[in-house]
Amino acid sequence: MKAIVTARPEPHRVVDDDGNAEPYRHQLSIDDRVALAAAQEVADDVTAVGIGGDPARRCVRAALGHGADEGLHVEYDPIEEVAGDKYATVLSRVAARESPDAVVVGQSSSFAGAEIATLVGERLDWPAATRVTRLGTPNLDAEVxxxxxxxxxxxxxxxxxxxxxxxxxxxxxGIDAGFTDPDRAPLSTVVAGQRAKIETVALEDVAPGESRFAMSIGAATVEDVTPNERWGRGRPPRAGTVEQRIYRMLGRGTDSGTSAGERIDAPPEEAAEQVVAYLRDQDLI
Known part of the structure; x- marks a missing residue:
């Protein structure tokens, strides 16, 4: 039986006895380590798949050090954390390319979410089971x-x-986090994993049409953006005097940068009389 298993990074930080914290670094998700142990129970050929930049490649290397037989890195330079549906799309394309008997995913990984198993099953039209706690003969009073x-x-x-x-x-x-407590790999396995070759393929070769930008925004699309130069709704005006810019940001300006109204330099009572007279002349009152 052949299986592919996800190798996703998760942030890890170490605090020493003095309370000093090292900068965050990424390591293989504990949930994907559990998934790897599950895959090794039923498959004699396990391929660890990482999708992303250098952290993903290091996680594939770590999976090889824990006993994975092969490593595959779908390489691209991420802008942000990958969207779950995009990760599932690329993983399903890898599965179609490798033709495994099973795709094994750590169910509770904080990276790309627990929905990955279901999404991959939908894209491949394969049956999917989530929150799996045992493979093979069930440990239940049930005849199967x-x-x-x-x-x-x-x-x-x-x-x-x-x-x-x-x-x-x-x-x-989708393997539940309680499936097993993964053991440390023997030193010989760790050494072999460090020496193993990782196959690297470009993202566009696996999923044509996907880009480093699209991988982060998921199903959202942007067709057109029209800036509004009112205050808080786009770029502030760059031309005109300070007063003209303020008027425009408040929505009182015109394209030429001048005020759309008229300033009355008069005492309040006289200014009010002028406004009333103007409104009467315009038949507004």
Whole structure:
């Protein structure tokens, strides 16, 4: 059986005994380490897949050091954290390229969210099971009939409730964080992982049409942006005197930068009389 497993980074910070905190650094998500251990239980060929920049590549290297057989890095230079639906799109394209029997995802990863397993299943039209706590024969008082090309899984429903289901492979598995407590890899495995070769492919080769910008904004699209030069709604005016700029920012200016109104330099009572006279002349009162 062949499986691909996600290798996603999560921020990690170490505080020493003196209370000094080192800068944040990224390491392989603990949830994806659990997913890797789950994949190794049922697959004899496991490929760790990282999507992103250098942190993703380091996570693939870490997965190799924990026993993954192969490493694949879909490389691009992220602007921000990748949107969950975009991550699922690229992961499903990788699955179509590699033709595995299972895509195994850490269910509770803070990076790209817990929805990845479901989204990948939808894109590939594969059955998906989430919150998986056991692979193979369920640890429940339930009779499960398994035929060739099928996989039995046990999944969490709620606190104290679980169920056994059978999936037809290929399938997508979202592994619950409580599946196992991953052990440290033997030194020989760590050394082999450091020496292993990582296959690197460009994002556009896996998902044509995707870009480093699109990977961060998800399904949102921007068609046209028209700036409004009122205060707080776009760029402030750059031309004219200070008074003219203020009037324009308050929405009282014209394209030429002059005030749309008239300033009356007179005492309040006289100014009020002039305003009333103007309104009467214009048949407004």
């Amino acid at each position: 009939s398994i035929e060739q090309g099928e996989l039995a899984v046990q999944r969490k429903l709620s606190i104290g409730r679980q169920e056994a289901v059978v999936l037809k492979v290929p399938a997508v598995l």
